[in-house]
Amino acid sequence: MAAVVLALLSSLVWGSADFWGGTLTRRLAAISVAALSQVAGFGALLVVWAIVGETPDGHALWLGAIGGIGGGIGLACFYKALAIGKMSIVSPISACGAAVPLIISLASGERPAVVALVGAPVALGGAVLASIQEHAAGPGDRRQAVLLAAATALGFGVFLYLLGLAGQGGSTFSALVGARLGSLSLLVVLLLALRRSPRVPRGSLPAIAAVGVLDTLANGLFVAASARGLLSVVAVLGSVYPVVTLLLAQLVHGERITRVQRLGVGIAVVGVCLVSAG
Numbered sequence: 001m002a003a004v005v006l007a008l009l010s011s012l013v014w015g016s017a018d019f020w021g022g023t024l025t026r027r028l029a030a031i032s033v034a035a036l037s038q039v040a041g042f043g044a045l046l047v048v049w050a051i052v053g054e055t056p057d058g059h060a061l062w063l064g065a066i067g068g069i070g071g072g073i074g075l076a077c078f079y080k081a082l083a084i085g086k087m088s089i090v091s092p093i094s095a096c097g098a099a100v101p102l103i104i105s106l107a108s109g110e111r112p113a114v115v116a117l118v119g120a121p122v123a124l125g126g127a128v129l130a131s132i133q134e135h136a137a138g139p140g141d142r143r144q145a146v147l148l149a150a151a152t153a154l155g156f157g158v159f160l161y162l163l164g165l166a167g168q169g170g171s172t173f174s175a176l177v178g179a180r181l182g183s184l185s186l187l188v189v190l191l192l193a194l195r196r197s198p199r200v201p202r203g204s205l206p207a208i209a210a211v212g213v214l215d216t217l218a219n220g221l222f223v224a225a226s227a228r229g230l231l232s233v234v235a236v237l238g239s240v241y242p243v244v245t246l247l248l249a250q251l252v253h254g255e256r257i258t259r260v261q262r263l264g265v266g267i268a269v270v271g272v273c274l275v276s277a278g
Contacts, residue, residue: 002225002228002229003225003226003228003229003230003233003234004225004229004233004237004275004276006221006222006224006225006228006234007221007222007225007229007233007234007237007238008237008238008240008272008276009221010218010219010221010222010225010237010238010241011218011237011238011239011240011241011243011244012241012244013214013215013217013218013221014214014215014218014222014238014241014244015241015242015243015244015245015248016214016244016245016248017211017214017215017218018241018242018244018245019244019245019248019249019252020207020210020211020214021033021034021037021211021215022245023252023253024204024207024208024211028200028204028208029196029198029200030079031079031187031190031191031194031196031198032196032197032198032199032200033200033208033211034075034187035184035187035188035191035198036198036200036205036208036209036212037208037209037211037212037215038180038183038184038187038212038215039184039212040208040209040210040211040212040213041180041212041213041215041216042177042180042181042184042212042216044212044213044216045173045176045177045180045216045220046177048173049173049176049177052173054171054172054173054174055171056171056174057169057171057174057175058174059166059169059171060166060167060169060171060174060175060178061166061171061174061175061177061178061181062178063162063163063165063166063175063178064162064163064166064174064175064176064177064178064179064180064181064182065178065179065181065182066158066162066178066182067158067159067160067161067162067163067166067178067179067182068159068163068178068179068180068181068182068183068184068185068186069182069183069185069186070154070155070156070157070158070159070162070182071155071156071158071159071163071179071182071183072155072182072183072184072185072186072187072190073151073155073186074094074097074151074152074153074154074155074156074158074159075152075155075183076186076190077148077149077151077152077155078090078094078148078149078152080148081094081145081148081149081152084144084145084148089142089145089146089149090145090146090148090149090152091131091132091133091149091242092128092129092131092132093146093149093150093152093153094131094149094152094153094156095124095127095128095130095131095153095239095242096124096128096153096157097152097153097154097155097156097157097159097160097239098124098127098157098160098235098236098238098239099124099153099157100153100154100156100157100158100160100161101157101160101161101164101231101232101235102120102124102232102235102236104161105161105230105231105232105235106232110230110231110232112230112232112233112275115274115275115277116233116274116275116277118274119236119270119271119272119273119274119275119276119277120232120233120236120271120275121271122267122268122270122271122274123236123237123239123240123267123268123270123271123272123274123275124236124239124271125264125267125268125271126240126243126263126264126265126266126267126268126269126270126271127239127240127241127242127243127264127268128242128264129260129261129263129264129267129268130242130243130246130261130264130265130268131242131246131264132258132260132261132264133258133261159179160222160235160238160239161231161235163175163176163179163219163222163223163226164222164223164225164226164231164234164235165226165231166178166179166223167222167223167224167226167227168226168227168231169227170227172220172223172224172227175223176216176219176220176223179219180216218241221238222234222238225237225238233275236271236275237272237275237276240268240271240272243264243265243268243269246261246265247265
């Protein structure tokens with residue numbers, strides 16, 4: 001039960017971080033928000049790690065780093081897909097990332113209860129429906145946008161799987177530090193390649209830092225959940241964050257929720273209940 005609670009909390013915090021990060025990118029460059037928030041989250045992580053005094057674990061560090069690179073690639077593909085394609089196509093495909101750790105974990109021998117196996121695709125299907133939006137982010141090259149969205153899902157899925165795997169040995173902070181080093185390294189390369197400066201107005205820095213801390217906290221909750229339960233189950237419960245982002249968008253910005261999205265929220269809740277019961 002602890003694994004279920006921690007995984008659901010990670011979804012709650014991830015969804016909140018995505019919402020506030022998305023809100024900031026309405027007026028600031030997305031790559032600047034991503035890079036600076038990652039730096040802030042990394043700084044907070046190092047402070048907590050020093051206080052806790054966990055012994056570094058090289059294996060967990062490398063697994064986390066590879067996962068972080070996968071997550072960074074997924075993020076870059078996601079932003080590019082949104083720039084050239086329709087959000088109504090890109091977002092739902094990207095939300096399928098949790099299928100990657102689910103499939104790999106089952107293939108590796110994990111055997112969740114039957115009710116959890118039934119609930120997993122229901123929860124993921126609900127999250128996908130909740131991600132569907134009506135408006136476009138650009139004129140759209142549909143084929144390229146779909147390929148990039150698929151790459152996003154794969155990148156995020158690899159991130160979830162390797163981060164969870166790294167934390168299963170109990171080396172929580174080594175896994176988190178590795179993941180942050182991986183994603184930060186990739187973002188630095190992107191900034192250099194694009195010749196972009198991550199500078200933003202000083203007044204925006206506290207909000208950006210808060211997003212980074214929230215994202216790091218969500219990662220930590222997910223790793224802790226992975227150490228206490230089956231990764232196939234934890235990955236699904238940790239991936240219903242689009243529902244949280246959607247609800248916050250309605251509560252804070254008054255955005256309209258479509259019938260399909262409402263249906264998605266309901267389906268996701270049913271799926272979460274089934275997975276939790278298993």
